[in-house]
Amino acid sequence: MVTIEFIYHQIITTIPAKLSDLFRNVIDKFNQRNQIPQDSVYFIINGMLIKPERTVENYMRDRDKIEGKMKILVVDI
Numbered sequence: 001m002v003t004i005e006f007i008y009h010q011i012i013t014t015i016p017a018k019l020s021d022l023f024r025n026v027i028d029k030f031n032q033r034n035q036i037p038q039d040s041v042y043f044i045i046n047g048m049l050i051k052p053e054r055t056v057e058n059y060m061r062d063r064d065k066i067e068g069k070m071k072i073l074v075v076d077i
Contacts, residue, residue, distance in 0.1 A: 002056065002064075006030050008041070008074035017056050024052035030074070046075040 003028055006013045013034060017026045023043075031038055040058075043050040045059050050072065064070040 001068075002060070005069060005071045006043075006074050007071060008034065008036075010012070019055065019057040019060070020073070021056050022052065023054055023056060026056060027052055032060050040077055042075045042077060044075060045070065057065040 002017055002019060004017050006015065012029055015020055015026055015029050015033070027043060028038075029063045030036070046061070050059065057071075
C-alpha cells in the first residue's frame, strides 16, 4: 500500500492505493472526494502527464517506493 498525495490549488488530498491499481481508479477517488468534473484537470508526475490506463507502480521511482508515497500535481485544463 502506498500513499498518493494530490496537490490541487495548494491543497493536499491523500489517497491510499496499491501498486497494482490502475491510475484511473485512483484519479476517480480523488475527483469524487473533491467534487471535480472528470475531464477538467490534468494529472502530472515528474513533468509527465499521467496515462490513466497505467498502474501506480509504473510511475513510482525507487525513492517513492522506499518512502511509500508519491506526489501528483493537479492542474486545471
